[in-house]
Amino acid sequence: MEAYLRRKHEEVQLLDACLDKSFAPPTPKSINEAIALKFKLTAAIRAQHDLKDWTTTETAWSHRRQSSDSPFDFRYDYQRADLDVAGPSFYDLGDDIDWETVYTSSGMASISALLLASSHLFDRADIVSLPGTYGETLEFIEAYARHLKSITAGEVLGAPASGASHRILLLDSCASAKDFEACLRSPWAQFDLCIFDNSCLAGGSGKIARALRKARSCGVPVAMIRSHTKLDSLGVEYGRLGSTTFVRSAEADLWVRSPLRKLPDEMRNAIRLLGGAALPAHFPP
Incomplete structure (x- = not known):
């Protein structure tokens, strides 16, 4: 379990690195805590994406190049x-x-x-x-x-x-x-x-x-x-x-x-x- 939680912490840190402002997530103490941290970070990543790329709409209202650091x-x-x-x-x-x-x-x-x-x-x-x-x-x-x-x-x-x-x-x-x-x-x-x-x-x-x-x-x-x-x-x-x-x-x-x-x-x-x-x-x- 300790090895599993260390691995989850590495994954959480990788997600956190996608944010402009770090959450500095702690090492999870349980499976449920690891899940909660991941979903919290995912929500933050989605919110950051929407704030940065607000001109990118369903109808491609703006042709400005996306500002996210996505490889796509x-x-x-x-x-x-x-x-x-x-x-x-x-x-x-x-x-x-x-x-x-x-x-x-x-x-x-x-x-x-x-x-x-x-x-x-x-x-x-x-x-x-x-x-x-x-x-x-x-x-x-x-x-x-x-x-x-x-x-x-x-x-x-x-x-x-x-x-x-x-x-x-x-x-x-x-x-x-x-x-x-x-x-x-x-x-x-x-x-x-x-x-x-x-x-x-x-x-x-x-x-x-x-x-x-x-x-x-x-x-x-x-x-x-x-x-x-x-x-x-x-x-x-x-x-x-x-x-x-x-x-x-x-x-x-x-x-x-x-x-x-x-x-x-x-x-x-x-x-x-x-x-x-x-x-x-x-x-x-």
Whole structure:
């Protein structure tokens, strides 16, 4: 417990360093105190952001460059429908990987916009999921992605394709380690696309690296879904934030050679029409 609280104090100090005026937070004496300190500091960071960037409105009333020290740069016009974000990746992808990220207002906004966008590329497709896949994702597929037939991995891994001419792998970090490993060992040549929800994993996770290597070796394009609300924000909430990162290797650009190259733009269109764009204030400072 002492080591845990020391680590929480280091995290609290890192948050405090984002403020112009330090709170000089004490070392927390309990878990509840650590949580309270984090939420207090997060509120202060949000308030500081609003005071500094009061001209940055929903409708981009002012084009003045943001004065915050965030590593992200935002460009947008009316109601953030065309939000363009430049900044670092949340993943440790390495120098030989090219990537393109589309940000949304939450993790579910990302997966739903991506799945809706896929209907413009696939008239019909199987989407193969592991046991334990996030329930709301499966609920969305059942209710709103009628072009996708949801089937479990046990039915198809290693088996030939069914009536659908296309097949998508939905790889979810909610799945058990046993099922995740079995999926990595199975043939992936049958898949047109891997959608990898890695919200439960750190950005530098070995599981992410192994899944990307597997996809690369099998020539399968990857779209990585993420909810950033807690894991990438030191366990606090600046606000809801999600993303989809389209990954492509520098030596063999799978996206350029695939009809799926249109998917990022189709997803941006879906986000614009659904009003699911990200809020700049929700990005970590």
